[in-house]
Amino acid sequence: xxxxxxxxxxxxxxxxxxxxxxxxxxxxxxxxxxxxxxxxxxxxxxxxxxxxxxxxxxxxxxxxxxxxxxxxxxxxxxxxxxxxxxxxxxxxxxxxxxxxxxxxxxxxxxxxxxxxxxxxxxxxxxxxxxxxxxxxxxxxxxxxxxxxxxxxxxxxxxxxxxxxxxxxxxxxxxxxxxxxxxxxxxxxxxxxxx
Amino acid sequence: xxxxxxxxxxxxxxxxxxxxxxxxxxxxxxxxxxxxxxxxxxxxxxxxxxxxxxxxxxxxxxxxxxxxxxxxxxxxxxxxxxxxxxxxxxxxxxxxxxxxxxxxxxxxxxxxxxxxxxxxxxxxxxxxxxxxxxxxxxxxxxxxxxxxxxxxxxxxxxxxxxxxxxxxxxxxxxxxxxxxxxxxxxxxxxxxxx
Numbered sequence: 001x002x003x004x005x006x007x008x009x010x011x012x013x014x015x016x017x018x019x020x021x022x023x024x025x026x027x028x029x030x031x032x033x034x035x036x037x038x039x040x041x042x043x044x045x046x047x048x049x050x051x052x053x054x055x056x057x058x059x060x061x062x063x064x065x066x067x068x069x070x071x072x073x074x075x076x077x078x079x080x081x082x083x084x085x086x087x088x089x090x091x092x093x094x095x096x097x098x099x100x101x102x103x104x105x106x107x108x109x110x111x112x113x114x115x116x117x118x119x120x121x122x123x124x125x126x127x128x129x130x131x132x133x134x135x136x137x138x139x140x141x142x143x144x145x146x147x148x149x150x151x152x153x154x155x156x157x158x159x160x161x162x163x164x165x166x167x168x169x170x171x172x173x174x175x176x177x178x179x180x181x182x183x184x185x186x187x188x189x190x191x192x193x194x
Numbered sequence: 195x196x197x198x199x200x201x202x203x204x205x206x207x208x209x210x211x212x213x214x215x216x217x218x219x220x221x222x223x224x225x226x227x228x229x230x231x232x233x234x235x236x237x238x239x240x241x242x243x244x245x246x247x248x249x250x251x252x253x254x255x256x257x258x259x260x261x262x263x264x265x266x267x268x269x270x271x272x273x274x275x276x277x278x279x280x281x282x283x284x285x286x287x288x289x290x291x292x293x294x295x296x297x298x299x300x301x302x303x304x305x306x307x308x309x310x311x312x313x314x315x316x317x318x319x320x321x322x323x324x325x326x327x328x329x330x331x332x333x334x335x336x337x338x339x340x341x342x343x344x345x346x347x348x349x350x351x352x353x354x355x356x357x358x359x360x361x362x363x364x365x366x367x368x369x370x371x372x373x374x375x376x377x378x379x380x381x382x383x384x385x386x387x388x
Contacts, residue, residue, distance in 0.1 A: 165322070
């Protein structure tokens with residue numbers, strides 16, 4: 001918990017910061033799945049309703065605590081809503097756009113997750129529940145969980161190769177040149193023969 | 195450099211340990227590419243020939259310093275020698291076999307690389323030079339470096355999903371069930387239309 005003085009008014013900047021401090025501590029200590037909004041609220045000395053008011057659901061709280069500029073629901077939701085046809089290409093284009101635009105924040109998150117075991121667990125559970133879970137729900141073919149795993153494996157590896165390991169030429173290639181190379185892989189995992 | 199007393203005889207266990215200590219310090223401080231055998235030898239107070247005698251070339255020294263059970267040359271070399279046909283499947287089967295058998299050592303290496311910036315650079319340069327470089331050399335189609343990047347991206351992501359993030363069902367599936375799912379991706383990257 002933060003040692004700086006807390007704000008009195010619900011909605012004050014200080015309450016908001018206290019909630020984020022408490023959330024970071026909880027996620028690091030307990031991971032994503034076992035962190036509950038009401039425990040974060042208790043740690044921050046506020047009502048759970050205030051946490052919901054500021055951050056919506058748990059994924060919104062996690063995203064704010066990790067200083068990410070968006071939630072997976074915001075990014076993946078609309079893509080999935082358009083159906084499974086061409087989903088591989090749409091996901092890839094959107095993901096590369098988001099990473100190109102928020103590279104520093106996202107690379108920082110990966111490095112933080114790598115160096116703090118607690119953060120690693122939280123990020124892992126968050127990816128599993130909020131990203132793989134959503135993609136899996138969109139698959140109409142057999143073995144949806146396995147297909148979502150395979151999609152995640154190619155996406156994680158592509159992001160790691162381009163933004164973390166920065167291997168060339170992949171790191172310098174414009175996103176639009178990468179999309180046609182990798183989208184067929186994602187689409188086969190989503191609805192092709194396995 | 196180690197503070198423990200050094201052995202006098204070339205070939206003594208103490209010289210060998212001094213070389214490994216010096217190598218770990220050099221790789222962490224300077225990365226893989228800029229570490230030279232002769233600097234490691236100088237740090238360890240031995241002749242460069244002794245480093246070559248113990249560890250062969252730089253990749254062998256790195257593998258020993260990182261306590262890996264094999265060098266990429268040993269694993270990838272024979273697979274590539276059999277030609278590009280079916281290379282995706284052969285690589286994948288061998289890689290999953292090696293990781294299944296050496297999971298703790300390899301996951302430990304990834305975590306060490308994630309938590310020490312210097313180790314991260316060394317591992318990244320090692321992967322780029324010794325693994326991507328070798329695969330790229332085996333590609334006869336257009337854009338060999340890009341193809342090797344794409345192969346690396348799918349392999350890194352698969353290993354991360356199965357062994358680090360341990361997403362299910364991918365983490366529990368027997369290796370032989372994963373090979374037919376992912377090998378077509380690798381083979382397309384190696385010699386398919388891009």
